[in-house]
Amino acid sequence: MTMTATPVQAPAIHVQGLHKSYKIVHVLRGVDFDVATGSIFALLGSNGAGKTTIVRILSTLLKADAGAASVNGFDVATQAPDVRESISLTGQFAAVDEILSGRENLVLIARLRHLEDPGTIADDLLRRFALTDAAARRVATYSGGMRRRLDIAMSLIGNPPVIFLDEPTTGLDPQGRLEVWQTIKELAGHGTTVLLTTQYLDEAEQLADQIAILHEGRIIVNGTLAELKQLLPPAKVEYVEKQPTLEDVFLAIVGDNGPDESASTGTDE
Amino acid sequence: MNTHFFGDTAVLTGRSLKHVTRSLDTIITTAVTPIAMMLLFVYVLGGAINTGSDSYVTYLLPGILLITIASGIAYTAYRLFLDLQGGIFERFHSMPIARSSVLWAHVLTSLVANLISLLVVVLVALLMGFRSGASVLAWLAVAGILILFTLALTWLAVIVGLSAKTVDGASAFSYPLIFLPFISSAFVPTATMPGPVRWFAENQPVTSIVNTIRDLFTSQPVGSDIWIALAWCVGILIVAYVFAMITYRRKIA
Numbered sequence: 001m002t003m004t005a006t007p008v009q010a011p012a013i014h015v016q017g018l019h020k021s022y023k024i025v026h027v028l029r030g031v032d033f034d035v036a037t038g039s040i041f042a043l044l045g046s047n048g049a050g051k052t053t054i055v056r057i058l059s060t061l062l063k064a065d066a067g068a069a070s071v072n073g074f075d076v077a078t079q080a081p082d083v084r085e086s087i088s089l090t091g092q093f094a095a096v097d098e099i100l101s102g103r104e105n106l107v108l109i110a111r112l113r114h115l116e117d118p119g120t121i122a123d124d125l126l127r128r129f130a131l132t133d134a135a136a137r138r139v140a141t142y143s144g145g146m147r148r149r150l151d152i153a154m155s156l157i158g159n160p161p162v163i164f165l166d167e168p169t170t171g172l173d174p175q176g177r178l179e180v181w182q183t184i185k186e187l188a189g190h191g192t193t194v195l196l197t198t199q200y201l202d203e204a205e206q207l208a209d210q211i212a213i214l215h216e217g218r219i220i221v222n223g224t225l226a227e228l229k230q231l232l233p234p235a236k237v238e239y240v241e242k243q244p245t246l247e248d249v250f251l252a253i254v255g256d257n258g259p260d261e262s263a264s265t266g267t268d269e
Numbered sequence: 270m271n272t273h274f275f276g277d278t279a280v281l282t283g284r285s286l287k288h289v290t291r292s293l294d295t296i297i298t299t300a301v302t303p304i305a306m307m308l309l310f311v312y313v314l315g316g317a318i319n320t321g322s323d324s325y326v327t328y329l330l331p332g333i334l335l336i337t338i339a340s341g342i343a344y345t346a347y348r349l350f351l352d353l354q355g356g357i358f359e360r361f362h363s364m365p366i367a368r369s370s371v372l373w374a375h376v377l378t379s380l381v382a383n384l385i386s387l388l389v390v391v392l393v394a395l396l397m398g399f400r401s402g403a404s405v406l407a408w409l410a411v412a413g414i415l416i417l418f419t420l421a422l423t424w425l426a427v428i429v430g431l432s433a434k435t436v437d438g439a440s441a442f443s444y445p446l447i448f449l450p451f452i453s454s455a456f457v458p459t460a461t462m463p464g465p466v467r468w469f470a471e472n473q474p475v476t477s478i479v480n481t482i483r484d485l486f487t488s489q490p491v492g493s494d495i496w497i498a499l500a501w502c503v504g505i506l507i508v509a510y511v512f513a514m515i516t517y518r519r520k521i522a
Contacts, residue, residue, distance in 0.1 A: 059363040063522060081365060089363040095356035099288050111280045112366050114273060154360075 010073055012037040012162050012193035013058065017067035020053050027053050029217035030067070035195055035210070037161075040188045042208035043197045049214045051197035052092060055166045058195070059089040072161055088155035092166045094147040095154075096139050102126065102150050103135040106157065113158040125153040129183075145176030152183055163187060165196040169203060174247050175254075181206055274367040281361070281374030288348060289382045299341040299386040302447075303333045304393050310456060311397055318457055322487070326399045330391070331482035332455020335475055337390050338383050338419050339446035342426040343439075345379035349430030350439035353520075362521060372427060372517060379423040380416065387415060407485040410495075414482060417502040422446065424509035431516045455479045474501035 013035035020028040027050040035041040045051050056062040058071055060080040069076045072086035097105050103122050110118035126132045129149040134142065139150065148168065155163055165184065169177040184207055188194050198204055204211045205225060212222040221228060244252075289295060307329060310318075315325040322328045352358040352375075361371050391399070403411070426443075433439035450456070452466065453475035459467050470476055477497040484491045 056359075061359055061362055061521070084363060085365040087363065089360060091356045091359055093356050095360040097284065097357055098355070099291050100284065104287070108280065108284055109364075112277060112361070112364055114276070114365075 010037075011035055012039075013041070013069075013071050013195060015054070015058070015067070015069045018054065018057065018064050018069060019066040020050070020057065020062070020064050027217055028064070028067075031214070031217070031219055033212050033219055033222055035193055037193050038188060038191045039209040040184065040194045040196065040207050042204035042211045043195065043214055044199070044201065044204050044211055045197070045214035046199060050217055051214055052166055054214070055089070055164050055195070055197060058083075059087055059164055060084055061089075086160055087162045087164060088158075088160040090151055090155045090163070090165045090168060092170065094144075094151040096147055096150050098140040099138060101136050101138055102131050102142070102146075105139060105150060105154060109154045109157045115158060121157060125156065129153045145172055145179065148172055148176060148180060149183075152180065156187070160192075162193045162195070165194060167197055167199065169198070169200065174251055177203075272367075274370055277366045277370035278373045278377070281370055282377045285348060285374050285378040286381060289344075289378060289385075295344045296382060296386055296389070299344065299382070300337060300389040300393075302340055303337040303390050306336065307333045307390070307394065307397065320458055324398060324400065326394055326397045327401065327486060328483065329456065330394050330399055331479040331486065332450040332453065332475070333390060333394070334387055334415060334482070335418065335450050335455070335478060336447050337386050338415065338422055339443055339449070341383040341386050342379060342419070342422045342446075343443035344382065345375055345423055346426040346430035346433065346439045346442065347436065348378070349375050349427060350433050350436060353431070368521070372513070375427065375430070376420070376423050379426065380419055383419045383423075384416075401486040402488050403486050404488070407488065411482050411485050414478060414495075414498060414502065417499070417506065418478060421502050421506035421509055424506060424513045427513040428509065428516050431513070431520050449473065450475045450479070453479055474498070474505065477501060 011034035013033075015031055015033050018028050018031040019026075031050075031054060033041075043051050043054065053062065057064050058069055058076060060076055060083050063077065071083045074082040074086060076083050097108065100108065103126060106122035106125055107118040110121045115121060123132075123135075126135045129152070131146060131150060131153070134146060139147065142150065152165075152168065155165075168184070169180050172180065181203070184194055184196065188209075196203075196207065208225070210222070210224055211228055212219045214220075221231065307326065310329055311326050315329070318325065320328045349372075352371075358371065362368055425446075429442045430439055452470050453459070453473060454470065455475060459470045459476065462470055477494045478501065480494040481491050481498040483489075484494065
């Protein structure tokens with residue numbers, strides 16, 4: 001899946017020996033991993049495993065107790081402003097301004113990134129994320145899926161080379177999930193490095209070039225899906241009646257396009 | 270990174286001012302309680318209060334203005350708290366902006382919103398018979414003191430907004446501040462109060478500020494009150510700012 005054909009590059013994200021405690025809770029106990037430029041890296045773990053803590057450290061919102069981390073070649077502790085220039089964070093809950101309209105939210109971020117022509121940037125993203133019709137409406141009136149799309153659209157402004165997505169599909173309906181997946185694939189297709197956290201195994205399976213499982217403060221497994229599968233005994237053949245899942249049924253009945261907000265993020269399957 | 274401080278602050282202030290202009294109820298609720306108090310005291314209780322001044326509404330207005338500010342800054346804490354809760358505070362902090370502009374935007378918005386509320390209250394007072402022969406310079410002095418007082422309480426509100434655990438907590442802190450003018454020279458002369466209350470009333474910040482503004486409104490010499498008032502405002506401002514910064518650094522550490 002990795003698009004880059006360039007000779008061996010420094011990893012986009014490099015994490016080594018990361019420790020973090022909150023008071024007496026030792027959340028991270030020596031986390032190490034690298035993320036190759038232009039790849040999708042999934043950090044998998046149950047609630048409370050420390051996924052968000054890692055994302056917050058990498059996005060300069062939190063300081064690690066020990067260890068080193070760099071993003072796009074910049075140290076998160078000593079070169080925080082350069083790191084912030086290189087990243088975008090989409091947090092666990094859509095961090096959008098409810099009182100502003102969708103377009104105003106995008107313009108706001110474009111202006112804070114000191115870009116030329118924020119209006120055009122906003123209009124392009126509204127089109128790309130099928131939000132043009134809702135552009136002038138207050139975000140408070142948006143559905144969960146629309147909010148998440150706007151949230152991700154805001155993160156793309158300025159084309160940061162590295163994007164953090166903290167549980168991007170939590171709380172979304174099946175269509176919303178597929179839309180977000182499609183967007184993430186497109187991002188990586190354009191060379192953006194994506195680090196996403198998730199508690200959904202199928203999400204990691206669908207999207208990630210590399211999967212790491214975080215458990216009790218350490219990365220216990222790290223590899224491609226194929227490598228992870230080899231950790232178990234070879235597949236044996238079983239005959240199981242193939243029933244459609246409820247998700248299959250749901251998507252078949254309502255179709256891939258939501259009735260109100262219309263459309264995926266633009267690309268045909 | 271501070272090359273963008275003014276630009277970023279302007280952009281973010283524009284954003285939170287939209288929060289104010291799109292929920293004008295916050296301006297109205299800020300102004301409504303002080304106005305109701307003013308009506309109550311002027312038309313119900315005021316007749317029985319002997320302040321020795323010609324117009325009770327003129328006597329009362331300075332204290333009412335301070336109550337307006339005390340209730341207005343509760344919204345500053347509330348808006349800041351919501352930004353923290355909603356994650357947009359973290360989004361801004363993960364972006365290449367001058368980080369302190371996030372707080373300054375709330376402070377400037379608080380200033381603008383309170384000045385609008387104050388203007389509304391003064392207009393109602395004018396309808397109720399408030400008259401002042403104050404010179405332009407005296408009006409500027411009044412505005413200056415009110416701005417200083419607003420800034421001082423706003424930084425207090427920033428501490429609360431940053432450390433509150435619930436929405437109610439983020440706004441409840443303003444009640445004691447709203448109550449403070451009652452135990453001051455704002456409604457009745459302190460000379461009528463019993464010993465310890467009188468001592469408190471005469472030595473708490475509101476009295477010196479109220480007396481100064483009242484003297485400026487009525488073109489009386491302000492005496493030493495103005496220096497005590499300024500000392501209180503600047504003192505609270507500095508202490509609140511320092512603690513707000515400590516709270517902020519702890520928050521983002």
